[in-house]
Amino acid sequence: MNKTVTYKLQIEGVEGALPSRLGSVCAAVFACALVALLLGANALLNWTNNLPIGPASDFILQLATDWQGWMNAIGLGHFSIALNAWLTGFQSRHW
Amino acid sequence: MLFPTLDFGLFFLGVFALSWALLKLPRTRLAFLIAASYGFYAAWDWRFCALLGGSSVFNWFMGRQIHRNQDERARKFLVGAAVAVNLSTLGFFKYYNFFLDNLNRLIETLHLGHDIQYLDVILPVGISFFTFHGISYVVDIYRRKIDRPSSLLHILFYIAFFPQLVAGPIVRASHFLPQIANPVSPADIRARRAFLLILGGLFKKVVLANYLASNLVDDAFFDPTQYGAWDLLFADYGYAAQIYCDFSAYTDIAIGVAALFGYRFPWNFNQPYRAIGLQDFWRRWHISLSSWLRDYLYISLGGNRHGSLKRYRNLFATMVLGGLWHGASWNFVIWGSLHGAALVLEHLVFKDRLQAAALSLPQRVLGTFVTLQFTCFTWIFFRAADLPHAAAYFSGFARLGRPLTLATPFNLSLVGLAMALHFLPPDWVGRVEQATRRVPLFVWGGLAGAGIVVIDSLGPTGVAPFIYFQF
Numbered sequence: 294m295n296k297t298v299t300y301k302l303q304i305e306g307v308e309g310a311l312p313s314r315l316g317s318v319c320a321a322v323f324a325c326a327l328v329a330l331l332l333g334a335n336a337l338l339n340w341t342n343n344l345p346i347g348p349a350s351d352f353i354l355q356l357a358t359d360w361q362g363w364m365n366a367i368g369l370g371h372f373s374i375a376l377n378a379w380l381t382g383f384q385s386r387h388w
Numbered sequence: 389m390l391f392p393t394l395d396f397g398l399f400f401l402g403v404f405a406l407s408w409a410l411l412k413l414p415r416t417r418l419a420f421l422i423a424a425s426y427g428f429y430a431a432w433d434w435r436f437c438a439l440l441g442g443s444s445v446f447n448w449f450m451g452r453q454i455h456r457n458q459d460e461r462a463r464k465f466l467v468g469a470a471v472a473v474n475l476s477t478l479g480f481f482k483y484y485n486f487f488l489d490n491l492n493r494l495i496e497t498l499h500l501g502h503d504i505q506y507l508d509v510i511l512p513v514g515i516s517f518f519t520f521h522g523i524s525y526v527v528d529i530y531r532r533k534i535d536r537p538s539s540l541l542h543i544l545f546y547i548a549f550f551p552q553l554v555a556g557p558i559v560r561a562s563h564f565l566p567q568i569a570n571p572v573s574p575a576d577i578r579a580r581r582a583f584l585l586i587l588g589g590l591f592k593k594v595v596l597a598n599y600l601a602s603n604l605v606d607d608a609f610f611d612p613t614q615y616g617a618w619d620l621l622f623a624d625y626g627y628a629a630q631i632y633c634d635f636s637a638y639t640d641i642a643i644g645v646a647a648l649f650g651y652r653f654p655w656n657f658n659q660p661y662r663a664i665g666l667q668d669f670w671r672r673w674h675i676s677l678s679s680w681l682r683d684y685l686y687i688s689l690g691g692n693r694h695g696s697l698k699r700y701r702n703l704f705a706t707m708v709l710g711g712l713w714h715g716a717s718w719n720f721v722i723w724g725s726l727h728g729a730a731l732v733l734e735h736l737v738f739k740d741r742l743q744a745a746a747l748s749l750p751q752r753v754l755g756t757f758v759t760l761q762f763t764c765f766t767w768i769f770f771r772a773a774d775l776p777h778a779a780a781y782f783s784g785f786a787r788l789g790r791p792l793t794l795a796t797p798f799n800l801s802l803v804g805l806a807m808a809l810h811f812l813p814p815d816w817v818g819r820v821e822q823a824t825r826r827v828p829l830f831v832w833g834g835l836a837g838a839g840i841v842v843i844d845s846l847g848p849t850g851v852a853p854f855i856y857f858q859f
Binding site: 306315320322324328337340 | 394397401404405408411531533560562563574575576577578579580581582583585599603640643644647648652653654655656675676679683687796797798801818821822825828829830831832833834835836837838840841842844845846849
């Protein structure tokens, strides 16, 4: 092995990216989680359905079911269903 | 725990919040991130946490010994021993049964007696990656790329940090340890880029790679005899698209997640299918592995310092070993050998003249076309379960009379979209970032949340593991 080996500089994935402050990043991560919670009630329910059975998961499942009901009632829950239906239709298309 | 799952989302939220809450206690923050990373690894198989920890402690110890020693021969011996132990561990878990399988065949052929018993060896996920990180550390100490040995805490973090732990990118010790040694800045988090990379990665994995696998590639490679030449050709392009989307997705998400913790990982992919030649391809595909192989294997073998013949020998050997790194199978040896031979041929014919800037547009188009065809041809060895399956796949190219059935509008869109990503401006992520710099970051966050739901809704039920987890 040669100790005078020169490495090429590794280009970083965030090279030249705009910096942000921690406070605004925390707000953004919170906004991301909130919007995902509002629009993704169906996915959340699917996830809770797969949790191991137990008192805690029963409670979480009940919460997720109620949440999905509310989101469907105000129309937000239909967003993901509509997207999924569109994709299923596209998948079954033939020339 | 796969990146595109709610399990990981919740894990990330918890670790993100707590790690930044510990900002003023850097050592505690590191210890917490190490514990979280081991928790992440334990979600795969807790039994191998000891292996991960043992590898880290061993390399930390050897790094100290190499640094302390001023005698060059002793240093060389120590680094050789450290690399040998690392490679032996990797070799046992990854190649033991492959080696035995071939030995037993030889014994049977030569009628030398009874077979040697196989061991039930489970391949620890990510072993190739954390072994390479360990080697990078001891070799960088030996080469004096690192001024002084790092503390055990830093080494544990360097090797186990969860975004890169199971499938890279391979982060150099000399690149990452200085980042760990300095406190992260709460005023310099590259969050916009991180959101873009994470969303793009999720789309490539959940939508493109998953559907390409289930709708096109898996069936064709499982039983190629059921398909005609055109279907097999299309499925081969489909696999080229799938493996790119799958692997680049993982590393894009890893880079993005690390950035949200204040760390910087290197790029791992740079639109590889627009390469004008194979040297160019390997500067664009799995960059962290190909540059690792160049710096730690090719150069250690002698590189290009001892004449053309030895240079080509070293290049070929590096590619064969790089192929074998991907898995214990003759398919990977052939895949690596084909790339090695083609690289040698490219060097012989073009020397170092194959530079994009020196070529006309038609020459570049021709170079890209030829390189893509060669790469797709070799992917058949890479994807096929074994050599008989690869042979069956190739023999299927003679069935020219059968109609093309797999090229549905949906499958064509998937392949087309994956390939189109290669011909966007190379700096498109930065351009999007600049164009939207006035949009407040919390709006970005909200849009990212909506994007995650869109991707989840478009994806199939369940997510297959990333292809590179098996390596």
